[in-house]
Amino acid sequence: MDFRPTPEQTMLRDQVRELLTARLPHERLEAVLASPAGWDRPLWQELAGLGLIGIALPEAVGGAGLGLVEEVLVLEETGAALLPAPYLATALLAAPLLAARPELAQEAVSGARTWTLAREGDVTAEPAAGDAWRLRGTLPLIPDLGSADGVVVVGQAAGGVGIWALREGGRRAVLDTTDETRRLGVLELDGEEAIVLAAPGEAGAALAAARIRARVALAAEALGITRRALDLGVEHARTRTQFGKAIGVYQAVAHPLADTYADLELARSLVWRAAWAVDAGEPDAGLDAAMAKSFAADAAVAACERSIQVHASIGFTWEHPLQRLLKRAQGIAVLGGSGVALRAEIAAAVLDGAGTLE
Numbered sequence: 001m002d003f004r005p006t007p008e009q010t011m012l013r014d015q016v017r018e019l020l021t022a023r024l025p026h027e028r029l030e031a032v033l034a035s036p037a038g039w040d041r042p043l044w045q046e047l048a049g050l051g052l053i054g055i056a057l058p059e060a061v062g063g064a065g066l067g068l069v070e071e072v073l074v075l076e077e078t079g080a081a082l083l084p085a086p087y088l089a090t091a092l093l094a095a096p097l098l099a100a101r102p103e104l105a106q107e108a109v110s111g112a113r114t115w116t117l118a119r120e121g122d123v124t125a126e127p128a129a130g131d132a133w134r135l136r137g138t139l140p141l142i143p144d145l146g147s148a149d150g151v152v153v154v155g156q157a158a159g160g161v162g163i164w165a166l167r168e169g170g171r172r173a174v175l176d177t178t179d180e181t182r183r184l185g186v187l188e189l190d191g192e193e194a195i196v197l198a199a200p201g202e203a204g205a206a207l208a209a210a211r212i213r214a215r216v217a218l219a220a221e222a223l224g225i226t227r228r229a230l231d232l233g234v235e236h237a238r239t240r241t242q243f244g245k246a247i248g249v250y251q252a253v254a255h256p257l258a259d260t261y262a263d264l265e266l267a268r269s270l271v272w273r274a275a276w277a278v279d280a281g282e283p284d285a286g287l288d289a290a291m292a293k294s295f296a297a298d299a300a301v302a303a304c305e306r307s308i309q310v311h312a313s314i315g316f317t318w319e320h321p322l323q324r325l326l327k328r329a330q331g332i333a334v335l336g337g338s339g340v341a342l343r344a345e346i347a348a349a350v351l352d353g354a355g356t357l358e
Contacts, residue, residue: 003269003272003273003276005073009069009070009073012070012073012074013073013074013076013077015050016052016073016074016077016078017077017080019046019047019050020077020078020080020081020083021081023040023043023046024040024043024081024082024083024084026320026321026324029081029082029084029181029321029324032084033084033180033181037147038084038146038147038180038183039084039085039086039144039146039147040083040084040085041085043083043085044085044086044087044111044114045111047085047087047111048109048110048111049111051064051109052074052087052091053087053090053091053095053108053109053110053111054091054095054105054108054109055070055071055074055091056068056070056071056091056096057095057096057099057105057109058099060102061099061102061105061106061109062102062105062106062109062110063105063109067275067278067279068213068216068217068275068278068279069272069275069276069279071091071092071217071220071275072216072217072220072223072271072272072275074087075087075088075092075217075220075221075223075224076220076221076223076224076227077224078221078224079220079221079222079223079224079225079228079328079332080224080225080227080228081224082181082321082324082325082328083181084181085114085147086114086115086116086143086144086147086148088143088144088182088217088218088221089114089115089116089117089143089144089147089148090108090114090115090116090144090148091108092213092214092217093115093116093117093143093152093210093213093214093217094108094115094116094117094150094151094152095108095109095115096206096209096210096213097117097152097163097165097197097198097206097210098115098152098165098197100197100198101165101195101197104150104165104167104195113149113150113167114144114147114148114149114150115148115149115150115151115152116142116143116144116145116148116150116151116152117142117143117151117152117154117210117214118139118142118145118151118152118153118154118187119154119207119210120139120140120141121137121138121139121140121187122137122138122156123135123136123137123138123139123153123154123155123156123189124136124137124155124156124157125155125156125157125162125164125194125200126157128193131195131196132193132194132195133157133164133193133194133195133196134191134192134193134194135153135155135164135166135189135191135192135194136189136190136191137155137188137189138186138187138188138189139151139153139186139187139188139189140186141175141184141185141186142184142185142186142187143182143184143335144182144183144185145172145174145183145184145185145186145187146172146174146183146185147183149167149168150165150166150167150168151165151166151170151187152164152165152166152197153165153166153187153189153194154203154207156200157200158200159199159200159201160200160201160202160203161200161201161203161204161207162196162197162198162199162200162201162202162203163196163197163198163203163206163207164194164195164196164197165194165195165196165197166189166192166194167194167195169189169192169193170187170188170189170190170192171187171188171189171190172185172186172187172188173185173186173188177331178327178330178331179324179327179328179330179331180324180327181324181327181328182328182331208286211286211336212278212285212286212289213278213289214335214336215274215289215290215292215293215336215337215342216271216274216275216278216289216292216293218293218296218297218332218335218336219267219270219271219274219289219292219293219295219296219297220271220275220296221328221332222267222293222296222297222299222300222329222332222333223264223267223268223271223296223300225300225303225304225325225328225329225332226260226263226264226267226296226299226300226303227264228321228325229260229300229303229304229306229307229322229325230257230260230261230264230303230307232307232311232321232322233256233257233260233303233306233307233310233311234248234257236307236310236311237253237254237257237310247310253310256306256309256310257306257307257310259302259306260299260302260303260306260307263295263299263302263303264299264303266295266299267292267295267296267299267300270288270291270292270295270296271292271296273288273292274288274289274291274292277289287346287349290337290342290345290346291342291346293336293337293342294337294339294342294343294346295339297329297332297333297339298333298339300325300329300332300333301326301329301330301333303329304322304325304326304329305326307322308322308323308326
């Protein structure tokens with residue numbers, strides 16, 4: 001099994017890296033986050049123009065028909081750049097579910113409408129006129145709610161759990177969270193009309209697949225954060241001198257960076273394996289996703305903490321990107337299941353001999 005990127009995949013990765021490096025230096029990122037919108041819609045349109053939002057969607061709905069492996073390449077770069085736009089929320093969480101309605105998926109792929117997914121909460125759905133449904137309830141901790149035009153909602157109806165697309169409306173409150181690059185929000189619904197994506201009682205397989213993809217996607221973003229934190233730490237260790245020597249010659253500096261490098265390569269193997277397993281339809285894809293998310297997220301937090309120590313006091317300041325990287329890593333660590341919760345799932349699967357997680 002050869003996990004090296006193909007020339008086409010390498011070209012995709014390099015294209016995204018060059019774009020985000022040029023468009024999102026640290027000063028530009030800070031300006032975007034301080035703006036009234038809080039995110040970069042012009043950059044979003046550039047990503048859409050390059051076909052990056054629909055990489056893994058079928059060509060029939062405007063996508064590129066590729067796979068999660070290619071998505072992972074993009075997500076590593078968006079994680080490293082701390083992209084202030086709902087790429088993960090739209091392309092990875094919502095768009096695969098929107099594919100049930102090609103017209104909605106095409107809106108997402110074109111960049112005309114951003115989306116996010118709300119699956120935690122207490123929402124009920126009732127049929128309305130025509131094929132519309134009315135949703136009521138509260139959905140907490142929705143990623144990128146402030147930059148999402150529409151919300152894919154998971155709720156309960158008479159026939160069981162279903163999935164609906166809410167194109168607009170609802171009372172929204174964006175929370176004052178630590179990670180300003182991915183703000184969480186709360187959505188309250190009081191009879192707003194929505195379009196059914198998966199009928200009540202028929203959403204189980206789609207939601208299980210969405211959870212697995214979300215964990216791999218978050219792990220891929222964590223991979224990008226780990227790589228950038230390591231790059232920043234290595235650069236500082238090479239250029240910062242003390243007693244006439246670069247501080248990288250001292251074991252107290254070099255060894256933590258070596259630990260981060262080892263974590264980075266192991267995380268990369270786990271993330272690529274999980275993405276391949278999803279694309280190949282492997283029965284253990286859920287287990288692979290849980291392992292990748294558990295390790296990569298914790299590794300990203302540790303990588304940022306080590307690099308902050310290497311930088312000493314400057315690493316804690318608002319002017320340095322490491323403080324933003326650490327906050328995004330901490331956010332990733334709790335989304336989609338904490339490392340402790342995921343390892344408990346993995347242990348249960350191993351001890352039960354089932355080997356498959358949904």
